[in-house]
Structure formats: structure tokens, C-alpha cells
Amino acid sequence: MCADTTETATETTVDYRDTVFLPETEFPMRAGLPAREPEWLARWERLNIYHRLREKEGRPSFVLHDGPPYANGHLHIGHALNKVIKDIINRSHQMMGMDARYVPGWDCHGLPIEWKIEEQYRAKGLNKDDVDIIAFRQECRRFAEGWVDVQREEFKRLGVYGNWEDPYLTMAWHAEAVIAAEFMKLLMNGSLYQGSKPVMWSPVEKTALAEAEVEYHDHTSHTIWVRFRVASAAQFPELDGCMNTDLLQASVVIWTTTPWTIPQNRAVAYGPGIGYGLYRVDQVAEKSTATVGETLVLADSLAESVREAAKVEAWTRLRDVAPAEFGGMILAHPYRGAEGGNGEWDYDVPMLPGDHVTDDAGTGFVHTAPSHGDDDYQLGLKYRLPMTYNVTEDSSYRADLPLFGGQHVILPDGKEGPANVSNIKQLAYAGALLAKGKVKHSYPHSWRSKAPVIFRNTPQWFAAIDHVLADGMGEFGDTIRKRALTSIEDLVEFTPVSGKNRLHAMIQNRPDWVLSRQRAWGVPLTCFTKKGAKPTDPDFLLRDETVNARILAAFEAEGADVWYLPGFKEKALDGIADPADYDQVFDVLDVWFDSGSTHAFVLRDRADGTEDGIADVYLEGTDQHRGWFHSSLLQASATRGRAPYRNVVTHGFTLDEKGMKMSKSLGNTVGPQEVIGEYGADILRLWVAQTDYTLDQRIGKEILKGVADSYRRLRNTMRFLLGALKGFDEAERVDPADMPELERWVLHRLAQLDAEVRREYRAFNFSGVFQTLFNFATVDLSAFYFDIRKDALYCDAADSLRRRAARTVLDLLFRRLATWLAPILPFTMEDVWLSRLPGEESSVHLTDFPDTPAGWRDEALAAKWESVRAARRVVTGALEVERTAKVIGASLEAKPVVHVADTAILAALNSVGFADVCITSGITLSDAPQPAGAFALADVPGVAVVFAPAEGAKCQRCWQILPDVGSHAHPGTCARCDAALA
Structure with a gap:
């Protein structure tokens, strides 16, 4: 095989280096991702990639509905894991021929933001209760808007594409109107009631908490x-x-x-x-x-x-x-x-x-x-035991309780x-x-204040999940619980499947849903109660469609803040009921009701939603079985009769390299920004793709070094393809039927891989995609096919069938590997693509996975080449023994004798140019019994090798040692190279 660029001609020979076709590419060996990735981001924005993809007509819809992160801080590694998984799903389904629309969203209401504003007040010595509630809510809104802008840019830096210009926000006026409308469906269908029962209560934040707002820590009691x-x-x-x-x-x-x-x-x-x-x-x-x-x-x-x-x-x-x-x-x-x-x-x-x-x-x-x-x-x-009301909202006993009046269970600072x-x-x-x-x-403990919670009896608003609903949506059950359980059993696929049992058990055993919070920043419970009536009285709640319509129109026009304007009750009830007879409820909805309603104002109402208001995929962490998956299921079961999703995909938590939970106090956190700064976003994305995200994942310096090494090997594969394809044009293309067997074997592998890659992407199994492609690139290509065909690519004549066939296959490999890997490594594969197919409008992300002909599959040929590769391993092993003993320096110095007992395998080796396959200058195949001392491998029976040196002189162009070297027109060449030079 010919020399690479590091070799020099001997002093007695002609220098043929300029006559061989060595790889040539401007694609850099070093990626430089941290510095170069922003250039591609700017290019994609200029090309308007996401919206250009929407112009592809006639594609079946695929919608992954984004579970909204909370708009109150920089992204952590869990955010990055979550969004990258979603992006890989969206990109892969788009490239498999779907219209994969993705609307990012944010959760904007609720206690975390309200708590931040209160902290700012406390730092200034101010009291929240002394501030006008609308002014306070507007401060919360501005705070959320600021963090939405920050997080949006951080998500985009990860290479995540979507409709970033028009995301959904739970605090948008239309969203607030829909959330209120979804709540009022409960009001009208009889699910809503006010009850007095114990709920998890945060004394520090002075509000009821949902299970999803609670985390468990060791505590000494x-x-x-x-x-x-x-x-x-x-x-x-x-x-x-x-x-x-x-x-x-x-x-x-x-x-x-x-x-x-x-x-x-x-x-x-x-x-x-x-x-x-x-x-x-x-x-x-x-x-x-x-x-x-x-x-x-x-x-x-x-x-x-x-x-x-x-x-x-x-x-x-x-x-x-x-x-x-x-x-x-x-x-x-x-x-x-x-x-x-x-x-x-x-x-x-x-x-x-x-x-x-x-x-x-x-x-x-x-x-x-x-x-x-x-x-x-x-x-x-x-x-019929009596309830007591001894404990107030800050966990102190009522002042007139004998012996203990005014004493706190939990102090305002969270201590006992x-x-x-x-x-x-x-x-x-x-x-x-x-x-x-x-x-x-x-x-x-409250996951915000980190303080212990208590169970406390308070008047709250509940959704009765076992209330029989006469709403005309009873196909899957007549109660919220029945509809939710039927959805889990019959309508939803779970990845991993363990999520099904987890969610089913939670729904089956849960109590009624506590909807109310005693806070200010959120969508209010838009209802009115009759003064003097008991919660059990039939006229306790005002149920009137005209009143509801007025509320929704006001929310659409001015947002939920209008609920707090003086005189709003009077306007809403004008001509319907005497406002003096009714109290206006000022509790706000549980923020999980907000996010649970997103299917209505995103999937149902937006032009880029879905026709039936149901998402193909909801994907979040395992904690969301009691969070977003759970609340969305309950909410949609109540208001549309079934789950709002067809697939629930769950990922685990991110741990440090030792398997410990990340904590700022332990100093073991890994921020996405620092990974991107050192390695680039593609390395972070490859880490995601390499892990089994359905379990907890580990990340740290040593793990990222391993990921970077895998990346380097993939990059080198693509770099070789680009170099070897320099100048390739359609005139060179060879029909598969005319190709040598080795090329047809590669086509067979591509047909296999096409099915495997698509299957794994559809199953959301990216580690399966990565392992399949990584093994193919490193084992089948770099260590086998490329190794064998370098000689033909470098030294055969430009118009030789073997070289043209190899280049044709490299072109087919390039187009498939670049697109198959693009969902995982969008920056690198764009660089690869443009290095070969430059153009102002060119982008790998505007391309689909190429169709791969089923006719490329050839199981008989594949079985034959399995035998050839096994025999090659025996030869390679025998030559490695000689190389270690310094008998030879390179395999081209050998012409081994290969003893093959099986006549079918012997015929196969004779038919494929086995010396080229083994990268030797010659080979002798024999059916004679193997002699004593021959090299063999236990797992390849019937094949043994006896070393023999190659005979003849070294061709100064391809370096094969052959008897005919020196007998041709061009000095120091073999017949093949002499013909190529002619």
C-alpha cells in the first residue's frame, strides 16, 4: 500500500508522491467547537432553518410538547440533558420525513418567582402586603420575562432549535384566559368544591403545596x-x-x-x-x-x-x-x-x-x-370526628388556645x-x-424554602377526581380518575415501561386535587361564592356561562391582573346577580394546573399545535410522574376526556462521577456553560447520546474526557471520508451491481444500519443509535474497510473500477453518516456537510435521511464476508507476532501461507483477493493440513497461518513487495502502478 504524507522516497528511487491520491480536505483535525459553534448558530438564524423546515409540505405531523421549565435562574445540567434529548427527538423525526414542530415554553407563575420578589422586598425592609397587588404582580412578570430571555439564549447555545421567536408563556394573556377557562370547566361540571381537609402546608411560604412541590430530606424529629x-x-x-x-x-x-x-x-x-x-x-x-x-x-x-x-x-x-x-x-x-x-x-x-x-x-x-x-x-x-383549627397559616397556635397560644411549630426562618x-x-x-x-x-420539605412542611387543615378548593361527569366526554370513563387510568392503560406508551406502573399507582391512590394557593402571583380561581351559604349548599358557587364569558374576554384583553381591579366583580356580575350577595375568590391556582393546561393553549389553540390537541410525546424527568405528567393527565381528563399525550418518555437525574447528587455546597456541580466553554455544545450533546438517559446519568471531568475521545474518533472518520472524496463527481459513480464484493458488503451494512438507526430514533433510544454508528465507524470502517481500501484509493488509476466503486461507496457513506449523526452532533455535521457541499443555502439540517434501497441487503454476501473477516483476524494476529519480534515492520513485508480446512471458506478467500484484504504483498491459500507451530485462534477453527516474507522488490509508489517490481517502464514500480502512471 502506498505511503502517506509522512513517508519519504529512498535515495535510489524516483519520488512518486505527487502521483498518488492522498486525502485532501480543509476540514480541520481539531474541532475548536467553543469558538466555532456560535458561527453556525448565527448561520442557522440567518437561514431561518426551523421555519424553512415548516415549508416542506405533505409531511405527517410530529409534535413533542415542551414541559415548561421555570423562569427563575440560569440553566443547570439537568436542563441541558432535558432539552438536548428533546432536540435529538425533534431533529431525528424531522429527518425521517415528519413535520416535527417544537414550541418551547416557560412556566411563569407561582411561588418561586413570588418568593424571589419577596426576598428583594425583605432586603429593602419592605413588606409585600403593603404593596398594591397589581404592582406586585407586574414585578413578578418583569422578573419572569428577564429570565425567559436569559434561558432562551442558553438553550439556543446548546444547539436546540424550535420556534424561539414565539414560545408559549403561562403568563401570556391568552394563556391566562385559557387556564381560567379550563378551571371554569371544573366549576361548571361539578368537579370543583371547597373543602376543609389537611394539606401539606409550608409555614414559611404560608401556602398549601402540591406533592410535586415537596422534596424529602432527613430530619430529626x-x-x-x-x-x-x-x-x-x-x-x-x-x-x-x-x-x-x-x-x-x-x-x-x-x-x-x-x-x-x-x-x-x-x-x-x-x-x-x-x-x-x-x-x-x-x-x-x-x-x-x-x-x-x-x-x-x-x-x-x-x-x-x-x-x-x-x-x-x-x-x-x-x-x-x-x-x-x-x-x-x-x-x-x-x-x-x-x-x-x-x-x-x-x-x-x-x-x-x-x-x-x-x-x-x-x-x-x-x-x-x-x-x-x-x-x-x-x-x-x-x-364524624370534629375538625380543629388550632394552627394558623404561619404554623403558630391560635392566640386564644390555652397553654400554647401563639407558639410556632416552624419559625419564619424555617427552624423548629x-x-x-x-x-x-x-x-x-x-x-x-x-x-x-x-x-x-x-x-x-418545601423544595423552595427548604423548610419542613406540616399537614394542616385549611379551607381549600379541590377538584373531585371521583365525581361523575355528565359532560359528553365519557368514552374513557365518567370520572377524572377513571379517564386517567384508562389513558395510562390503553392510550399511552411509556419509555421506559416502568413509568406506566409508577404513574398508574399515583393516580389510583391519590386524593382529590388541591387547586388553591394562598398567594398573589398566578391565575386566580375565577369564581364567586354566595355570602352566608355553606360549601355544601347547591347555590354556594355562582355558575353562569355569561359571567364566565365576561371573565375570559377581560383576561384575553388585559390579562389576569384585571381580576384584582376595583369594581371587577360588579362588572362581571352586572345584570346576572347582585354583587353584594357574593364574595370574590382571591386564591390563585396551583401552578401545576397552569402547566397541566398547556395542552389547551399550545396544542389546541396554536397554528403549530396539533389537529386533535394531543401531543405525540411528553418528555421530562422521573419526578414529573408526580408533576407535569400527572397534572396534565388529571387536567386533560377533566376537560377533554383523556390524556393529552400518546407517549411519555422519562429521563433520570444527573449525578457527579461518583454517583452523588450534585450540590453547590459539595462543590460537585457541572454547569452546561462550563462544559460548552471547555469542550463545546456538541460534546455535551454526545454525552447525552452516549448515556442511557432512562436511568440516572453521571458526568464529570473524566467522563467528559472519554466523550471527547469518542467524538475525536467519529470526527476522524468523517475527516477521512472528506479527504478521500476530494474531487468526486457523478461521472465516477458506479452502479452497485458492478461493484466489487467488498463495496457491496458495505452497502449491505448501510441497508442494515438504515433500518436500525431509524428504529432506534423512533424508539427514542439515542444510546442505541450512537453505539451502532460508533461501532460501525470504528470497527467496520476505520479498522476494516478504510484500512483495506486505502491502497486502491491512493494508488489505483483514477478511472479504475475498484477506485471509482470505493469512492462511490464513500459518497454514500458520507451522506448517511452526516445525516444520521446530525440530530446528535448538529454543529459538527454542519461543518462536515459544508466542507463537501458548500453553498449559501446549504445545510445538513435541511436534508432528510437518504432513502436506502432494500436491494442493497445481501445476507448471503454478508455471511461470506463474516468468514473472510474471521480468517483475516488470524492472519493479522500471526503478523502481529512477527512485528512484535521485529521480523517485519509492516504487513506488506509478508506473504503468509494460510491453511484453510473448510473448502467453502477456502473458495471464498480465493474469490476476494485475500492478500488485499489482509494488506499483504501476497498470500498463499492452501487446503493442506496445518503444520505444527502454525498460528491459530481458538474462535476461528480450521484456519492457521504460517509466516513467510514477501518476495521481490518494494514498489516505490505503493510499497508492495512484488517479484515484478523494476521490470516496467516506470522505474521501481509494480505492474499496477506502472499502468496507473501510464
Whole structure:
């Protein structure tokens, strides 16, 4: 094979370097991506690439609906992962012949932005409540607008294309009008109700929170064991009691990690299937608060843990206590008769059966405060327990609560208030505290303030997800829950499939949707309530289509701020109802309702939406099973009868190289800006494509070095193609039927790859695309096909069939690799494309994946070449032994003897020019038995190699060692090179 540009002619030969066709390209070896990528961004903007693609008519629609990021800060690596995945999906589907429209969007309302503005006020010593609410909302709007502009440019720098000039914003006036319209559908179909039940409440932010707004962190809580003394055996209406008299002197022991809820206790629950016992204390340690002789009722499986906590050194189990004995048992509240209690707790505390009671931890009895927990609330509903309103919005007890008035559970700075300790002291003073301690456990925190949350009973607005809807959209069920579950089961595909079970379980078990927030920045709950009416009264809510239409018209014209203008109620109700008879609701909607409604004002209402208002794909992180996927499913099930998506694709979280969660405090964060600054956006995109994004991904310096190495190898493949194709024109093209077998084998591989690449792109499996193409480029091309055909490309005559066929195949490879890789590496493949096909209007991103003829597939030929490649590995291995021993320097110095036992394989090797395949100057194929000492590979049976040196002189043009060198017209050449020079 001929020399490359680093070789020099010997002193006794003619210099033929100018006669060989060495690769030539201006495509640089070094990418220089950080500096060059902005040039391509500017070019794409000048060419208006995204909108040019929309001009391609007759294409089937494909819409990935963008889950809106929050407009309140610079992008982090999770944002980059998310948007790059979406971009690869959009670009690949566009290049597979779809009309892949992409409208980016932003979530603009809600507490995070409001919180930022409040922080600015606090820093200036101002109080938000002293500011006009419309002025405050406008400040929030300006804040969001500023971050939308920042994030838009950061997303574009990643190479993400879309309709950036006209994104959707949840704070746009039309969006606010549609969100209100979607809310009023709940008002009109009967799903909306006002209820008083415990919700997760942030004392710091003073608002209810959705599950998606909560994150769980380790937290150390007080833990207490409390005696509830038996007061009587008076019969509770629903229960049949058969309590024995020895229980009248006993105490039922509860365990809780929320001492602050004790003042709100209204019952104690027991498990009907749990085994209980009556225990008499016989001996106690010095600091025990237990009393010798007292009797305690406990679950048997938990009794020992209670004994240790209470420092009881000896006790006697007196007898079994059947759960039926608790029927009709009445306990005394621990604070009954407390000095200064003013009779606040002098009520009966019934014992009630509860299926939620287990013997996994605690005592087997559950202290029940219906205002502060869902299980407690449900038990309270069943047995008509009274709700309490002792805890105010900042988590302080109401001022007039005896003993504890004004004390906080959580202080305004997020730290623990005095309420827990005060209750523990009061329990001890009352003789009810059996034991105390602390426990570290996972506890809900607000993901904004990072402060612990509490469960608190407040009047809120809910969407009843089991309310039967008579709205004419019952094809998939007559309730929100049924429609959502049917959608999950029958209408939606999940990637990965585990997402289906995750979302199904959440929908199946969730309570009604809390829609209201006690904040200022958002879309208000556009409804009116009748003064003096109860929430259960049929006329409590004003339901009138004319009023609704007036509200929507005002929102379309001026935005949701008009709701807060003086006199708006009067205008909305004019001629319909007396405004004096109604209150205007000023809570704002849960921000998840905003984003859950995007299908209506983006997919349904925009010209670049979808005909049926349903997206082909929703794609977000795994946390969105309880976030955007969840809220969109509930909202659309309520207002359009089914899920707003056909596919749900989920990615994991981004971790550091050690698998740890990224944290600024740990100093292990990796920002997309720093990766782009050092490597370029294409390296970041390639990292995304290399990972299995359905799992958690790791990123860091060493990982990025590995990605950069993979990139370099792909780039070198494309650079070789460009160099070898210098000057190629259509006159050279060879029909596949006239090509040598090796070229037809490459075409077969391209036909295989075309099907694989399209299949993996359709399945959103980019790591599959990358691995397939990377292995093809490095193994099939660089290490095999290119290696073999360099000799023909460099040294054959320009018009030789073999060289023309090889160049034809390289052209076909170029067009497919450049387009197949363009969704992943848009900057680099644009550079590759323009290096060969320059032009003012040229762009790889205006091109589709080329159609690949099915006729290129040839399974018999592929099987034959599998055998050829296996035999080649044996030859290569044998020559490597000689090279290591310094017997030869290059494979062209060899003319090995290859012994082949299988006659079919021998015939195959004889038919393909096996010396060229092995890059040797000659080869002898033999069916003779392999001699002793021949080189062989265990995984290629029946093939063995005996080394022999090449005979003859070295051709000074192609460097093959052949007997005929020196016998031709051109000095020092072989017959092939002499003919080429002629």
C-alpha cells in the first residue's frame, strides 16, 4: 500500500508522491467547537432553518410538547440533558420525513418567582402586603420575562432549535384566559368544591403545596410515647364493646413524631388484626417516667421496644387483649382537666378501628388528629370526628388556645419553634408522658424554602377526581380518575415501561386535587361564592356561562391582573346577580394546573399545535410522574376526556462521577456553560447520546474526557471520508451491481444500519443509535474497510473500477453518516456537510435521511464476508507476532501461507483477493493440513497461518513487495502502478 504524507522516497528511487491520491480536505483535525459553534448558530438564524423546515409540505405531523421549565435562574445540567434529548427527538423525526414542530415554553407563575420578589422586598425592609397587588404582580412578570430571555439564549447555545421567536408563556394573556377557562370547566361540571381537609402546608411560604412541590430530606424529629388513660366504657354508636373491667385502670399508649399535634387529638385508632396485650410494670430504672403497678395496653410485637424506651426493667404480661374489647372504649385526652386548660380538652377520645394501623413501628395505636393527616382525616370523616383549627397559616397556635397560644411549630426562618417542646413538657406535667426521644427519618420539605412542611387543615378548593361527569366526554370513563387510568392503560406508551406502573399507582391512590394557593402571583380561581351559604349548599358557587364569558374576554384583553381591579366583580356580575350577595375568590391556582393546561393553549389553540390537541410525546424527568405528567393527565381528563399525550418518555437525574447528587455546597456541580466553554455544545450533546438517559446519568471531568475521545474518533472518520472524496463527481459513480464484493458488503451494512438507526430514533433510544454508528465507524470502517481500501484509493488509476466503486461507496457513506449523526452532533455535521457541499443555502439540517434501497441487503454476501473477516483476524494476529519480534515492520513485508480446512471458506478467500484484504504483498491459500507451530485462534477453527516474507522488490509508489517490481517502464514500480502512471 502506498505511503502517506509522512513517508519519504529512498535515495535510489524516483519520488512518486505527487502521483498518488492522498486525502485532501480543509476540514480541520481539531474541532475548536467553543469558538466555532456560535458561527453556525448565527448561520442557522440567518437561514431561518426551523421555519424553512415548516415549508416542506405533505409531511405527517410530529409534535413533542415542551414541559415548561421555570423562569427563575440560569440553566443547570439537568436542563441541558432535558432539552438536548428533546432536540435529538425533534431533529431525528424531522429527518425521517415528519413535520416535527417544537414550541418551547416557560412556566411563569407561582411561588418561586413570588418568593424571589419577596426576598428583594425583605432586603429593602419592605413588606409585600403593603404593596398594591397589581404592582406586585407586574414585578413578578418583569422578573419572569428577564429570565425567559436569559434561558432562551442558553438553550439556543446548546444547539436546540424550535420556534424561539414565539414560545408559549403561562403568563401570556391568552394563556391566562385559557387556564381560567379550563378551571371554569371544573366549576361548571361539578368537579370543583371547597373543602376543609389537611394539606401539606409550608409555614414559611404560608401556602398549601402540591406533592410535586415537596422534596424529602432527613430530619430529626421528637418522638414521644403518651399514655391515654381509659375514661369509661360508654358505647360509641357504631361499635359493639365488650371491654373487661381491668382495662378501666389501664392506659393505652400511643407513639408520635409530631408532639405539636397532641392538642388536636380527637381519637385513638387500633388495628383490628393486631395482637395486643395488657402489661403490668413491676420494676423501673431510676430515670424512668413509668410507674410501678401501672398497666399499659400495647401491641405485643412492639412491647419490647416500648419497654426499652420507657426504661422499664421488669413487667408482667397479664393477658391477651382482643381488639374487640376496644369497642366503645373512651379515653381521656392527656390535657383533660389541665390547670389553665379552661376545659379546652375535656372531651371524650374514642377508640376506633383503623385499617391504616400497623405494628411496624410505635405501639400499635395511632394518635388521631383529623386536621393534620390524611389517614386521620379519613377516619374522622367515617366517624364524624370534629375538625380543629388550632394552627394558623404561619404554623403558630391560635392566640386564644390555652397553654400554647401563639407558639410556632416552624419559625419564619424555617427552624423548629417551641410548640413541640412545650407539648412534651405539658405531657410530663400531666403525667401522660411515658417516654421521649428523637428519631432521624425522611420528612417532607418545601423544595423552595427548604423548610419542613406540616399537614394542616385549611379551607381549600379541590377538584373531585371521583365525581361523575355528565359532560359528553365519557368514552374513557365518567370520572377524572377513571379517564386517567384508562389513558395510562390503553392510550399511552411509556419509555421506559416502568413509568406506566409508577404513574398508574399515583393516580389510583391519590386524593382529590388541591387547586388553591394562598398567594398573589398566578391565575386566580375565577369564581364567586354566595355570602352566608355553606360549601355544601347547591347555590354556594355562582355558575353562569355569561359571567364566565365576561371573565375570559377581560383576561384575553388585559390579562389576569384585571381580576384584582376595583369594581371587577360588579362588572362581571352586572345584570346576572347582585354583587353584594357574593364574595370574590382571591386564591390563585396551583401552578401545576397552569402547566397541566398547556395542552389547551399550545396544542389546541396554536397554528403549530396539533389537529386533535394531543401531543405525540411528553418528555421530562422521573419526578414529573408526580408533576407535569400527572397534572396534565388529571387536567386533560377533566376537560377533554383523556390524556393529552400518546407517549411519555422519562429521563433520570444527573449525578457527579461518583454517583452523588450534585450540590453547590459539595462543590460537585457541572454547569452546561462550563462544559460548552471547555469542550463545546456538541460534546455535551454526545454525552447525552452516549448515556442511557432512562436511568440516572453521571458526568464529570473524566467522563467528559472519554466523550471527547469518542467524538475525536467519529470526527476522524468523517475527516477521512472528506479527504478521500476530494474531487468526486457523478461521472465516477458506479452502479452497485458492478461493484466489487467488498463495496457491496458495505452497502449491505448501510441497508442494515438504515433500518436500525431509524428504529432506534423512533424508539427514542439515542444510546442505541450512537453505539451502532460508533461501532460501525470504528470497527467496520476505520479498522476494516478504510484500512483495506486505502491502497486502491491512493494508488489505483483514477478511472479504475475498484477506485471509482470505493469512492462511490464513500459518497454514500458520507451522506448517511452526516445525516444520521446530525440530530446528535448538529454543529459538527454542519461543518462536515459544508466542507463537501458548500453553498449559501446549504445545510445538513435541511436534508432528510437518504432513502436506502432494500436491494442493497445481501445476507448471503454478508455471511461470506463474516468468514473472510474471521480468517483475516488470524492472519493479522500471526503478523502481529512477527512485528512484535521485529521480523517485519509492516504487513506488506509478508506473504503468509494460510491453511484453510473448510473448502467453502477456502473458495471464498480465493474469490476476494485475500492478500488485499489482509494488506499483504501476497498470500498463499492452501487446503493442506496445518503444520505444527502454525498460528491459530481458538474462535476461528480450521484456519492457521504460517509466516513467510514477501518476495521481490518494494514498489516505490505503493510499497508492495512484488517479484515484478523494476521490470516496467516506470522505474521501481509494480505492474499496477506502472499502468496507473501510464
